[in-house]
Amino acid sequence: MSSSARERAVVDEVPTGLWLGGTTQPASGGAVLVVDDPSTGEPLAEVADASREDVMDALGMAVSTQEAWAATAPRTRAEVLRRAFELMTARAEDLALLMTLEMGKPLAESRGEVAYAAEFFRWFSEEAVRIAGRWSTSPDGATRLMTMKRPVGPTLMITPWNFPLAMGTRKIGPAVAAGCTMVVKPAAQTPLSMYALAAILQEAGLPDGVLSVVTTSSSGSVMEPLIRDPRLRKLTFTGSTAVGKKLVEQSAEQLLRVSMELGGNAPFLVMADADVDVAVDGAVLAKMRNMGEACTAANRFLVHESVAGEFSRGLASRMAGLRVGRGTEEGVQVGPLVDESSRDKVAELVQGAVDGGARVLTGAGAVGSRGWFYAPTVLADVPEEAALLSEEIFGPVAPITTFGTLDEAVRKANDTEYGLVAYAFTESLSTALELAERLDTGMVGINQGVVSNPAAPFGGVKHSGFGREGGTEGIEEYLETRYVGIKPR
DSSP: OOHHHHHHHHHHTSOOSEEETTEEEOOTTOOEEEEEETTTTEEEEEEEOOOHHHHHHHHHHHHHHHHHHHTSOHHHHHHHHHHHHHHHHHTHHHHHHHHHHHHOOOHHHHHHHHHHHHHHHHHHHHHGGGOOOEEEEOTTSSOEEEEEEEEOOSEEEEOOSSSTTHHHHHHHHHHHHHTOOEEEEOOTTOOHHHHHHHHHHHHTTOOTTSEEEOOOSOHHHHHHHHHTOTTOOEEEEESOHHHHHHHHHHHGGGTOEEEEEOOOOEEEEEOTTSOHHHHHHHHHHHHHGGGGOSTTSEEEEEEETTTHHHHHHHHHHHHHTSOBSOTTSTTOOBOOOSSHHHHHHHHHHHHHHHHTTOEEEEOOSEESSSSOEEOOEEEESOOTTOGGGTSOOOSSEEEEEEESSHHHHHHHHHOSSEESEEEEEOSOHHHHHHHHHHSOSSEEEESOSOOOOTTSOBOOEETTEEOOBSTTTGGGGGEEEEEEEEOOO
16 A cells, blocks of 8 residues: 555545544534645545534433443443453554644654554543542541542533643543543644544443534534533643633533643753753754644753853754654654644744744744745854743744853743743753752753653643643642541440
């Protein structure tokens, strides 16, 4: 089979109707939305475009199946997740190709995301059987105190386009383990991966109606009635801070349990005693994962003035050597940005910095005449007032500034409304520990450019959101604590 024929076959295997009650069906009004291939700008597929009525039908299914699903044995829920993990692993190549086609990232990165995404199912299959409460005697001895954990209930999950599988499994895994029913709304740019995941979960034994997937081109107006519906019990969202704030406002009407994983402006600190070669390796990982389209991507490079020249030259050399192209092509390391507006925003931020005096060490321009490609870019002498130091770049651009003291590094790193993750490179244990304590973020990577791990809690502070996904903490977001007071005879 030719590569183009295989691509078409992988896309055609995915259900493209709304996933309701374990079946795929068209939107009630028959509307469709087009999914584009970002490497060409051409249509890849059409999927159902849900109306308000469709979304409310999905909520109705979640409500009607909640009680029975919550009553299933923890081991039963665990086995569903374990089988889904095994199916994802067995079909990794097809899932990776599908993701690359709709999102653009190189196949090697897509394969990595499939493995990462599947691991959330394996992790939470093991957590499902460890949900526990406690038993104690009250201080006065008159009462016995018992607590138990119960599923929160029907949950709306809104997932982003940049990690279309992993951001789904990171939410679905703990919800299934806890016994919650779900309505998932994937991003309009990348719905195919989520529809493929829904089919896998059904094959793994997830009962019909426990999970619904709805796609819509009018997310705000279509989803708001569901968020304001008293039957919904939880909202979890991964995406921009601006949209997250609106969703939190809407959720207040019903006092929903809310988890928000929002934007970032990650500082990447290179201390005077850092191994510069190791720091450059970490910088490429922290910056270029997903072409920089990640909330965890290093956004500001703060380098000690004594090593700034060496680090800048090393990073520019590595970035200039990365191969840009369609993600399905052998050897490609940098794919396209997700759409034209994303590329235009990156270009605008870079031009603004250059106009303010930044020096271009490499890149700083669009690549090719088709698709939404932007060259890996390194900028030095970036002025402090440049917008790309305060805004989330979401592209392959590394702006470098310098500092002279540890206190100055910490001040600059924390000078942002965001607080998701920070990276720091140093050979000093005491410096590493001090930075881990003083950096105002939910996560810190010491001498490593990737921190995400299914066994660790993922989340931020300040305008980067609240709540944690992954780790032993992740399942708590889907559980309520019930207290029972017992009067002994």
